[in-house]
Amino acid sequence: MVKEEGIIAENLFFRYSNFPVLSNISFEIKKGEFVAITGPNGSGKTTLLKLILGILQPESGKITIYGHDSSEREQIQAITGFMPQREHISSGFPILVRDVMMMGISARKRLKKLSEEDEEIAIKALEAVGMNEEFLNRKFDRLSGGQKQRVLFARAIAVEPEILLLDEPFNGVDIPSQNRMLDTVMELRRKGKTVIIVVHNINPLLHHIDKLMLLRNRLIACGRIEEVLTEQNLRKAYGASIPIIYCEEGFGHPVYGDTH
Numbered sequence: 302m303v304k305e306e307g308i309i310a311e312n313l314f315f316r317y318s319n320f321p322v323l324s325n326i327s328f329e330i331k332k333g334e335f336v337a338i339t340g341p342n343g344s345g346k347t348t349l350l351k352l353i354l355g356i357l358q359p360e361s362g363k364i365t366i367y368g369h370d371s372s373e374r375e376q377i378q379a380i381t382g383f384m385p386q387r388e389h390i391s392s393g394f395p396i397l398v399r400d401v402m403m404m405g406i407s408a409r410k411r412l413k414k415l416s417e418e419d420e421e422i423a424i425k426a427l428e429a430v431g432m433n434e435e436f437l438n439r440k441f442d443r444l445s446g447g448q449k450q451r452v453l454f455a456r457a458i459a460v461e462p463e464i465l466l467l468d469e470p471f472n473g474v475d476i477p478s479q480n481r482m483l484d485t486v487m488e489l490r491r492k493g494k495t496v497i498i499v500v501h502n503i504n505p506l507l508h509h510i511d512k513l514m515l516l517r518n519r520l521i522a523c524g525r526i527e528e529v530l531t532e533q534n535l536r537k538a539y540g541a542s543i544p545i546i547y548c549e550e551g552f553g554h555p556v557y558g559d560t561h
Contacts, residue, residue, distance in 0.1 A: 306368040307331040313362035322348050324519045333493045336554035340516035346499045350466050359544035382462030384453050386469045399437040405456045429485045467498040
């Protein structure tokens with residue numbers, strides 16, 4: 302049974318070897334919120350997702366996910382869908398899109414043999430990102446970069462997660478496909494699911510997200526867009542002044558240019 306609590310982090314600290322990646326990170330994400338995380342390269346965005354997923358454990362501090370301690374990895378992953386930034390499937394290895402899609406479903410159900418119903422779930426997830434049943438029998442390594450991203454997105458949503466974690470899902474994806482993926486995310490949000498997305502370019506999400514987190518190894522700011530994207534906060538995050546364009550709705554957003 303999924304508990305009602307959201308995701309609560311208290312004074313998280315994590316480092317790789319002797320290099321601190323995240324320091325004194327505290328925040329709360331309510332159940333059903335759509336939250337974006339942004340910041341410069343190396344600022345700890347992916348690491349934070351892995352802490353939420355339970356893949357990594359903080360050296361100090363605490364994070365709870367729907368009432369589960371982060372050490373309860375099995376329980377957390379049972380309610381979570383994760384799309385990694387890169388998928389380490391060897392080039393030339395003859396794995397089919399069907400196999401990639403079924404990885405998540407079989408891991409969730411702990412089954413070696415999947416049913417026709419499971420395949421229908423995979424097809425439905427592919428259709429949600431503009432692909433069809435014919436793609437199931439294509440070799441994954443023969444797909445374009447954007448198609449691979451869509452397959453990995455479909456795999457994450459196929460498990461029908463309560464929490465969806467997406468790490469740079471729009472990389473190499475064309476605008477129509479981005480919009481289709483975003484429509485799927487918004488549908489999940491309407492169903493009360495929690496969505497956390499790591500992005501460099503926040504512009505496509507400006508009028509959709511509930512909350513924005515700005516990281517640079519520590520939490521620069523967390524809150525509504527107009528509260529986070531200030532000249533002072535952006536200078537702290539990127540070390541330089543970044544132009545802000547003000548939209549009709551009154552929100553400001555940065556033009557990132559070469560700061561990717």
